[in-house]
Amino acid sequence: MFDVFLMVVIFVLAFVVGYALIVRVPQMLHTPLMSMTNAISAVTILGAILLFAVPTTSTEKVLGAIAIVTAMFNVVGGFVITDRMLGMFKKKDAAA
Amino acid sequence: MSGLWIDLWIILILVAGIAQFRTPRAARRGNLTAAAALLCAVIAVLYRHGVLEPPLVVLVALVGSCLGGWVATRVNMIQIPAMVAFQHGAGGVAAFLVSFVELTRNSAEALSLPAEVAALLGLVIGAATFSGSVIASAKLANRLRQTPTRLPYHNGLLLANLAVLIVLGVWAGVTVSGGVVLGTSLALIVGAAVLGVIFAVRIGGADMPVLISFLNATAGLAAAFCGIAIGSRLLIACGATVAASGSILTHVMCRAMNRGLMGVFAGLRPHHPFAAAPLASAAAIGPAAAGSPAPVAVPCLPADTTPEARALPEAPPADPSARAANLLRTARSVIIIPGYGMALAEASEEVVQLGEQLTALNKEVLFAVHPVAGRMPGHMHVLLAEAEVDYGKLRELKDVNGQFARTDVALVVGACDVVNPAAIEASDTPISGMPILRADEARHVIVCNLDERPGYSGVPNPLYHNPKTILLLGDAQTTIGELRQRLEDQTRGATGASEPAAPPLARELVENPASKYNTAR
Incomplete structure (x- = not known):
């Protein structure tokens, strides 16, 4: 039961801290923000990897493999595109 | 216990990454920080648990990474919303697959009740996020009709579907034997996927930013439930952070459109009950127009007496494009208001270059960006960044609205609803109460839109018929290109020497706007 309690606490804490930080993100960065959090939401990759930590049937293997492909697609795609996007923002007078 | 500390450190790194989203440059660092945190998380999990079939895992991980990286380096900024929506879907798939395997596998220790409930929730939310995101992505990529699709008894279907899911979920929670859970889990996935489709098809057009933000939140939520199911603190923390982010963006989008969340999701939208509004409001637009005569013969500049008007060297030419160029040349301050139409016209x-040109002429140039300009939160900023705008010139609604009254020219490009004064002056329209950019307060307004049809809301825009407005209709790329050309010619000293004939696309609403208006819609 303690475990469940701890998990709920972690959920609430992470939500509150995330909220406090993200509410201050300027509008200009909302698209990169969503694209990055999108990549973060693919932490399900951890779950997908854990599926392979114990013996699996072949069905589970296929499903786990699909989960890893989609999650990695999400992680790598999300971070790369966020980086690309942020790299486009340029400020003229800052260069001087 | 050391595991807990490692998890906490990884979460702290992640939070530090998010905390850097204040300026674009810091955000880039923050993004890499977050990526590093995720990499640490993967390494920690691999170290702790080990993998029984490393080659298979590495191979599929590489396939996913390459696909993701390949797509991410190829999309352009106008495709970003579709890409992001699709990625929400990918996250949903991963979440429901993990939950599904966790629920159905016959491992020695049975799942505890909380873990089972969480897995069921992860399953349903993940599957619904997946199908909803696929629909959203297809709409954003123009593979599906963008406008809302209404099924008969749409809300009834939605509720019935939800009820079935709840019953199935409770039943799956109560029963324990493996075989039954397999069947119900599959049924839950199908049911949730249908729910996602029914939910998403009815949302369209200007409501897409709300949908995409909401899916961001549900993807995070699915990941968090998935984390409770498998007992991974990292997953829970990351999922909760993402859910928080998605919730904030959803709220920001709803507020920017003055729409309730339930209004968007339950398909509430008044059916344009205001046929008479445009005629009335055309004559009573704002304080500036209150005293001027009805806009029949279009005066070149509002007949009165702003210093700018007097400063014109000669009688302004009749051609609207030339007049607009004249106006820009004599203005001291210009605020450009880009809308999604600008992006569609690839303008x-x-x-941005017109902005540079004006800046080079020592004018104060700003870009005013409405929160819902574009198809996802902040989309317009990214589109302008792609066009190499100086982001120091971008202003948000609340910062720029006070400046319009002091501004010589508001240049609207491909935007309609977000500058529609009816949002303030009329009380019975779908956009009434929506915060708008007060272009109508500027001394002069130039509107470069494809046509004079109303925006997505369907509310006609009285700004178009304001006597201080110059309307340049047609493809924005052509119109703006021509403005730039004229501006250049004029500043080179060839002012008004020989005005070419009006281009076919740029024309102005001259006679009787009201009747013309009615035929247009």
């Missing part, structure tokens, strides 16, 4: 670069 972003022309517009």
Whole structure:
């Protein structure tokens, strides 16, 4: 039961801290923000990897493999595109 | 216990990454920080648990990474919303697959009740996020009709579907034997996927930013439930952070459109009950127009007496494009208001360069960006960044609205609803109460839109018929290109020497706007 309690606490804490930080993100960065959090939401990759930590049937293997492909697609795609996007923002007078 | 500390450190790194989203440059660092945190998380999990079939895992991980990286380096900024929506879907798939395997596998220790409930929730939310995101992505990529699709008894279907899911979920929670859970889990996935489709098809057009933000939140939520199911603190923390982010963006989008969340999701939208509004409001637009005569013969500049008007060297030419160029040349301050129409016309670069050209002429140039300009939160900023705008010139609604009254020219490109004064002056329209950019308060307004049809809301825009407005209809790329050309000619000293004939696309609403208006819609 303690475990469940701890998990709920972690959920609430992470939500509150995330909220406090993200509410201050300027509008200009909302698209990169969503694209990055999108990549973060693919932490399900951890779950997908854990599926392979114990013996699996072949069905589970296929499903786990699909989960890893989609999650990695999400992680790598999300971070790369966020980086690309942020790299486009340029400020003229800052260069001087 | 050391595991807990490692998890906490990884979460702290992640939070530090998010905390850097204040300026674009810091955000880039923050993004890499977050990526590093995720990499640490993967390494920690691999170290702790080990994998029984490393080659298979590495191979599929590489396939996913390459696909993701390949797509991410190829999309352009106008495709970003579709890409992001699709990625929400990918996250949903991963979440429901993990939950599904966790629920159905016959491992020695049975799942505890909380873990089972969480897995069921992860399953349902993940599957619904997946199908909803696929629909959203297809709409954003123009593979599906963008407008809302209404099924008969749409809300009834939605509720019935939800009820079935709840019953199935409770039943799956109560029963324990493996075989039954397999069947119900599959049924839950199908049911949730249908729910996602029914939910998403009815949302369209200007409501897409709300949908995409909401899916961001549900993807995070699915990941968090998935984390409770498998007992991974990292997953829970990351999922909760993402859910928080998605919730904030959803709220920001709803507020920017003055729409309730339930209004968007339950398909509430008044059916344009205001046929008479445009005629009335055309004559009573704002304080500036209150005293001027009805806009029949279009005066070149509002007949009165702003210093700018007097400063014109000669009688302004009749051609609207030339007049607009004249106006820009004599203005001291210009605020450009880009809308999604600008992106569709692929005119972003022309517009940004017009801004540069004006800056080079020592004018104060700002870009005013409405929160819902574009198809996802902050989309317009990214589109302008792609066109190499100086982001120091971008202003948000609340910062720029006070400046319009002091501004010589508001240049609207491909935007309609977000500058529609009816949002303030009329009380019975779908956009009433929506915060708008007060272009109508500027001394002069130039509107470069494809046509004079109303925006997505369907509310006619009285700004178009304001006597101080110059309307340049047609493809924005052409119109703005021509403005730039004229501006250049004029500043080179060829002012008004020989005005070419009006281009076919740029024309102005001259006679009787009201009747013309009625035939248009």
